Amino acid sequence: MISKTCGYAIRGIVFLALEQNKHRKHGILEIAEDLQIPQHFLGKILQDLVRRGIINSIKGPHGGFFVNAKTIDTPLIEVVEAIDGLGIFKKCFLGREECSSTNPCPLHDEFDGCRSAIFKTFENLKIADLVTKIDNGDSYLSLNKEFATEI
Amino acid sequence: MISKTCGYAIRGIVFLALEQNKHRKHGILEIAEDLQIPQHFLGKILQDLVRRGIINSIKGPHGGFFVNAKTIDTPLIEVVEAIDGLGIFKKCFLGREECSSTNPCPLHDEFDGCRSAIFKTFENLKIADLVTKIDNGDSYLSLNKEFATEI
């Protein structure tokens, strides 16, 4: 559905949002190790998010990435749009160039419900909601056993 | 969701199933032109489906691809499994190595319903069902204007 890159972006933002109370910045190396995402690749993704104003960063010693007030209120769809674009919600299931209710493929109607359910979920969920889930111990950002069991 | 290749496979099979009444075989060039799929690429996909017994083929003059009795009764999930594998239904939305109800990512539960809805649809739908939709003029395999309007 969404690209791996986009998943990395969301996890990166949520990681920063989780740590926002500590009022400190996080270096790319720390974030990447914690989330087990290739460092430089994640770096580029976060830089992209900074350019788009979704997160912030400061260079130099004691610099790093951090969230701003707006960040935690950002709907996921905004991140998806920034990284993958909204086109992903219009792709034909059977690989035709176009697919719409006026010229549907034989799977169009079958999956249209799912498609819009997913879209709406991304519209409704905010970064804050994912933070809550993780704070509650209902879900995890990384697979690290320590993370999963340190409750 | 499913790969472009898998979509091509389904469209190829349905094309052949649609023509089954005419009791004739179809050359790869004809199929590819009709469906607007790269010829040699589709050729390999169909050859794969022949090896797996989902469709049939005969070489030589007047040869080509054609469906057998079993083909139209094939559930779509069987094609998806043959081409993409069932692993696609287990991939983590956020790109983690694993994702399950015991160690879920923050989107796991949100989308689990959709995931299994899609799986079940592929399980329940058979090639015959897609043929019916097209025969009824409810949907189309190719975008060709003539196809879309020749009613």
Next chain:
DNA sequence: ATAAAAAAAGAGTCTTTTATCTTTATTTAA
């Protein structure tokens, strides 16, 4: 037998996505 038609197979290319490595720019603190 031979030529032609067609699938099958092999090998290679192009594109996109994902990932790595290196250098540069900025900032801070000593």
Next chain:
DNA sequence: TTAAATAAAGATAAAAGACTCTTTTTTTAT
């Protein structure tokens, strides 16, 4: 005012997916 820390940028590479081209094999019909 220099060294160190850090993000930013640039360039390259590796992997996967999608696609192309060429040759081989099989079959049919003449």
